[in-house]
Amino acid sequence: VALLLTHLLLSPRFNWSELTPLGLWGRTLGLQTENSQFLLEGMPFRIFGGSMHYFRVPREYWEDRMLKMKACGLNTLTTYVPWNLHEKERGKFDFSKNLDLRAFLSLAAKNGLWVILRPGPYICSEWDLGGLPSWLLQDPEMQLRTTYKGFTEAVDSYFDRLMRVVVPFQYKKGGPIIAVQVENEYGSYAKDPNYMTYVKMALLSRGIVELLMTSDNKNGLSFGLVEGGEYQPKMVMEYWTGWFDNWGGPHYVFDADEMVNTVASILKTGASINLYMFHGGTNFGFMNGALEADEYKSDVTSYDYDAVLTEAGDYTSKFFKLRQLFSMVIGKDKPRGQNTAPTTLFHHGIPLPLPPMIESKASYGAILLHQYISLWDVLPTLLQPIKSELPVNMENLPLNDSMGQPYGYVLYETVIFGGGQLHTQDHVRDRAQVFVNTMYVGELDYNTMELSIPEGQGFRQLRILVENRGRVNYGLTLNEQRKGLIGDVFLNKTPLRNFKIYSLEMKPAFMKRLRVSGWSTVPDYFVGPAFFRGRLWIEHQPQDTFLKLQGWEKGVVFVNGQNLGRYWKIGPQETLYLPGPWLRRGGNEIVIFEERTAGRIIQSVDIPYLGRTQYVD
Template sequence: SWPCWARWHEQDTFLAQDWLLTRLPFPSRFNWSELSPLGLWGRTLGLQTENSQFLLEGMPFRIFGGSLHYFRVPREYWEDRMLKMRACGLNTLTTYVPWNLHEKERGKFDFSKNLDLRAFLSLAAKNGLWVILRPGPYICSEWDLGGLPSWLLQDPEMQLRTTYRGFTEAVDAYFDRLMRVVYKKGGPIIAVQVENEYGSYAKDPNYMTYVKMALLNRGIVELLMTSDNKNGLSFGLVEGALATVNFQKLEPGLLKYLDTVQKDQPKMVMEYWTGWFDNWGGPHYVFDADEMVNTVASILKTGASINLYMFHGGTNFGFMNGALEADEYKSDVTSYDYDAVLTEAGDYTSKFFKLRQLFSMVIGQPLPLPPMIESKASYGAILLHQYISLWDVLPALLQPIKSELPVNMENLQLNESLGQPHGYVLYETVIFGGGHLHSRDHVRDRAQVFVNTMYVGELDYNTVELSIPEGQQGFRQLRLLVENRGRVNYGLALNEQRKGLIGDIFLNKTPLRNFKMYSLEMKPAFMKSLQRVSGWSTVPDYFVGPAFFRGRLWIEQQPQDTFLKLQGWEKGVVFVNGQNLGRYWKIGPQETLYLPGPWLRRGGNEIVIFEERTAGRIIQSVDIPYLGRTQYVD
């Protein structure tokens, strides 16, 4: 059989016949091979603007960029994704920086392992990629609270993304540490973005100037940029920063509209959306590859620079997905496949080869050969042979927090009084009869309701009342297992993203009191202790949760990427060797969870599932993802 490079060459030859790509009159071809980060390590001028073009060390330069988020991709695959960017014809990598991962607890910073941003930037330079850094502090990105730490919401007066003192003091401390870690003059960073899409928020006219000065005062000398959609463009400007625009459909005159807010400046599309993200209960969105590449070609024809958002989306591992709240609350799925240029697992799509052909024509020289595809494995059926009920876990592992009133997740006295950022909280109180339970819309985001261990129903944004059955005389335990499904990451409601029970719950119009609250953040230490607790039993033929289930995946050879299919399971979270793969939910669209090969090992691999309701007996390891029924982006 032909080697892989020959098949790719055959694909490129076929694409060269595309009518549009062979006939579009592009500006003069552009060869940036001499403008590499390692070759210009001692540069003095950096990226500048001169009338309608960029200059890098005084030489004409165009940004052909792609978004790749280190925190959504296993570290072992960073270089593979970068090499694929180069093979596609890109010269620049853009990445957000998620504050809520780097400072999970106030004053405790983490830039290690998969959060080693300095190593990520060095790897980009090694592979010939310049970097546009997007440090926020707000990043949006379909990420919990837009990347802002949830402990900010402990302050009842907090005003996020403003010059409110409580917010700016936290940002200053974060930027002090972040810039010391990542910034080095002469490194691969050629531009830094000031905040993100502030024109769509715009609550404080002084805020963008504050963020700009916070960067400059910490030694940033690279070109500053802003990023907004068309409607927010004029509201997100700040003097001294180049305005860029975000879109998917190239409306007539859209790029020329940039001239109305800044004259005689190079044009750049900071986010050209190559696909779209998915919400639970909706379709899997896809964006037509031909329409996408034709729009990119039209953008390049104008002489503009471009960044593909996303080049590679990756995964919202753990509990880090964001949410939208327009007409109704919708949380994002675990996969951030985004129908991007590469799949969630880093495989090529037709978009890759079409873009590779296009950029090759514009650059006017051969591109590096695409790296080999990583093989995927189907390990078959995995039996979850043991379980332990949540009710049995409580006395063994969890100490309750007691309070007369229900306390929201962020204000629980945990993590050195910094609250609980993610996961579940079990609220427990005593009742002496049944009746009408009403949440007054104080559940964030979804509560399963139990009397003792008997399931009664659910409360959420749409269901705010339940009937509690009468029982025998005496007290009973009313339990509400509340899930934080992900904080809203875009829009004007960021200050209202406290989770858990955010106010009183009423039984027969009387507010309930005297709560015990159990934190189920499911941190690594908890999951390790869970494995050692006594009380695990053989799974019966039929069982209703909430409960933890465990099994083992045995691998004889070098582990490979795979996908876990949870048919027959209802809703919960999957852990493999202590790694939180993220949420699953039978309402879809996503049907499989991505399991990276580097997180597996030869021999036994421990799988633990927290299932909220109806459990299956097995899960399937398959070699292709199932992201659900598709719908084209309008």
């Protein structure tokens, strides 16, 4: 009790009275299992959970989404923790602003939600490299998700820092975390029989005292178990409310009635459930993952997921159908033969809270992109090249501020004499535009590995602009996710040499320098790669909106320095979500990096369009 009171005094933001029924003030037993059911402080308990990832949602909207979760009838929030954001550079940790995990956990507690934390180190989640930082791949011998020394040393260092944040928020210390997941879906990877035990001990030795869980599909359960663990068939850890989209594919949609009927059938068995996703959010920036089965497919920017709440936090029919279902379960779901609180531990005789009001969306109309600067004009003024005889992959570029580039584009430049056949030997990751001087020649990727370079007089510059479209986040090829040029490229069977290599990650510092560069009025004829700039003027309080890029081909959008993510005319996604908190009254700067064909305007609309729908059975 003394420890709890001390913690409460040191944590004035917490409103534990909303979180903790009187019968749970002891906080000694925590979440346990007994005969395939959960107990919380010795009382029967069912997890009605929903997934929401703080790193995919603007911080200003965290509490709104949590209140909507409560209004739907859920009692538990689950979230992953993205290592690659918290430790972007080796040894430099960030738990600030939108990565403030302390603030996120505090809000969950304030709003009466338990938390199941999924700290990885690998999280999958359709996130670049499954949340593992790309600098791990600087080691040519790296074996991710194994007990390889180079990997475990990095995990140990990360967990040392992460657990300083997490441990005080555990249930037994007065916090909302009732369970912690050990790694993620390891049964589908299973390259090292000692690995799961290592991760388990890494958590326990750093102060994790709550129930440990794993999550696997039915085929991977036997490989994903931790030594000493047992099956818990009464919990569906990821009930998929929808699905994610890939560039060039359809927008996947799950039928709401079918989904809710399946949830109802799960609840009838007495099982606990976690909805993945309750609120998907957005893969802002360059953080989307990819799949590589028969072919490489990168994920779109939106992580709407056809979830219970939309990408912008609006209600769907799934929300109201689930709310009705959970409201019927809550209050009836009591320990057999007892008159104590229902096993949800929250809504004893109290109706669900009213759903919060939805914020209106804005349509700001057409925005003229009236200025531009070619990439070729940016090179000599804003970018310092790296000189190398051989091509260097993105992760191993010797940059000034850190070793390696994690995301974005890399430009490889060399001198050639004459023309001929350019062949990549499948060393482009993932997509390249090829130029002779500034003349566009063609594209190279996994399917197109050869181009004809036109003949010409004298020495000319051959330029290869390579985009990292997102690292694979699931499967057995994680160790092969180095990007850029990962090996030699040949002209007439001779490997190219003596490169100037330009890093184009487009970090905030670069975008700030770009702001004061030599912009020109957009000419009558123009083509990328180039940066285009315009201004959105807002008279009143900014609201969420969506940017429609009809007439543009492929690139990235920045608003007031914030990277909204990628667009691509092949779809399915046709609008980018622009959160209101990232806008301001008055002028808002919009910068677009367009790889090829640029439009003159973009449209700010109040309705998203995520593409042609395909219903999933």
